[in-house]
Amino acid sequence: MCGILGVVAKNPVNQLLYDGLLVLQHRGQDAAGIVTADGAAFHMHKGGGMVRDVFRTRNMRALVGFSGIAHTRYPTAGSAWSAAESQPFYVNSPFGIVLGHNGNLTNAEQLKNELFRQDLRHVNTNSDSEVLLNVLAHELQEAATNYKLDPATIFAAVSGVHRRCRGAYAVVAMIAGYGLLAFRDPFGIRPLVFGRAETPRGHEYLVASESVALDTLGFRRIRDVAPGEAIFIDEDGNFFSRQCAPNASLNPCMFEFVYLARPDSVIDGISVYETRLRMGESLADKIRRNYSHLDIDVVIPIPDSSHPAAMQLSKYLDLPYREGFIKNRYIGRTFIMPGQGVRRKSVRQKLNAIGMEFQGKNVLLVDDSIVRGTTSREIVQMAREAGARKVYFASAAPPIRYANVYGIDMPTRDELIASGRSDAEVAREIGCDELIYQDLDALVEDVRSVNPRVTSFETSCFNGVYITGDVTKEYLDGVETKRRDGAMQAAATQLDLGLEMVD
Secondary structure, rough: EEEEEEEEEOOOOHHHHHHHHOOHHHHHOOOOEEEEEOOOOEEEEEEEOOHHHHOOHHHHHHHOOEEEEEEEEEOOOOOOOOHHHHOOOOEEOOOOOEEEEEEEEEHHHHHHHHHOOOOOOOOOOHHHHHHHHHHHHHHHHHOOOEEOOOOOHHHHHHHHOOOOOOOOEEEEEEEEEOEEEEEEOOOOOOOOOOEEEEEOOOOEEEEEEEEEHHHHHOOOOEEOOOOOOOEEEEOOOEEEEEEEOOOOOOOEEEEHHHOOOOOOOEOOOHHHHHHHHHHHHHHHHHHHHOOOOOOEEEEEEEOOOHHHHHHHHHHHHHEEEOEEEEOOOOOOOOHHHOOOHHHHHHHHHHEEHHHOOOOOEEEEEEEEEOOOOOOHHHHHHHHHHHHOOEEEEEEOOOOOOOOOOOOOOOOOOOOOOOOOOOOOHHHHHOOOOOEEEEHHHHHHHHHHOOOOOOOEEEEHHHHHOOOOOOOOOOHHHHHHHHHHHHHHHHHHHHHHHHHHHOO
């Protein structure tokens, strides 16, 4: 889950890319980077932390040019920020290319070996984005005649990327002296949308992870990049597109609608806000059918993603809706924070209960999902400490029982509270009196009903079905082993730093 932007404009783009990253900050708070193109020269600045902390006035002044790309990164659990793995990445052969990537390649290790032994390319980090960049560079080299590029040649190279790469990827890239390239994996798992702005000097184009970036930056949304499609915009603002993958199909990630995306975004023609309203309606129907015995006094959302669902649920059940938690908006999203200890400490810093809304009441807390259970457990305890008589808990998403390998940070099954546990066991783990999960069929219908043309979704974290067809038990075991080793290494590093500070 990262945020990516790409722009070709008639005016300097440094401020526009910076503003766009701020809008996409929710997609990653670990690192940020901007690259601008001035003719055949690239200008790059990137670093760790929030967007506002990475860029200073002197950095922005150095980012000259009328086109560029930008990236905001979120951390994987057990990993500390590494300057080497912040994006965009750069390669200078056979063409100068910078690339930003949202997603995850499931065959990155195989590709890394191929790049080293067959393509004679060296990958310097553990990032699959650098692998993807080098695959693209190699395919451009193979497709080009006399090291000259045109749209047809570039699209042929993207076809080569699709043949070799597996998994989920939405990509923005700049080719020095040529223009902006953007493409999406053949399954359309990760989102990518583009828009256009009219200026006195001609068309400007913006590509982004979410439509909210287009809205806030003054671009009119044209459409989403189709699965397997590539678009290319040259330095003069001429637009080209081509389908580069046979048998492409649209399977957007369901978790974008549940949690990841901003509610004011539209993904593949589906309003995120509207889907969350419908999730509340489905939950209300389930409570009316199966939990009518619960004596609920008030419905309280857990800020922020659950607000639409909780609001609609309370309306359909004719129950009072109250804001029982106040959020400190200067704390990051706990779901994307690495490490259980960091998340647990962060919950109390992020939320504070309003006692009068809990005192002596049976409260129904509504959240978008339950992943590891750390946040849910702390919030249930806060509700009890604030005086709640009974605490019921409703999740707008079904139980998350399986690893996600397509770019969302929840890959190990032993970290998922619902993995191997019944609903009643999860309820005991988080300490609530009753737990109500959304049904997967209902969730899919909630999202599909907003745009019936989208008939399939990537729902592997709920049902264990991996849409790309290449995820084996051995692969999942390897990912989890690597993740555990990374977590141990990160913990050891933090301990060493702490000891150094004591000394």
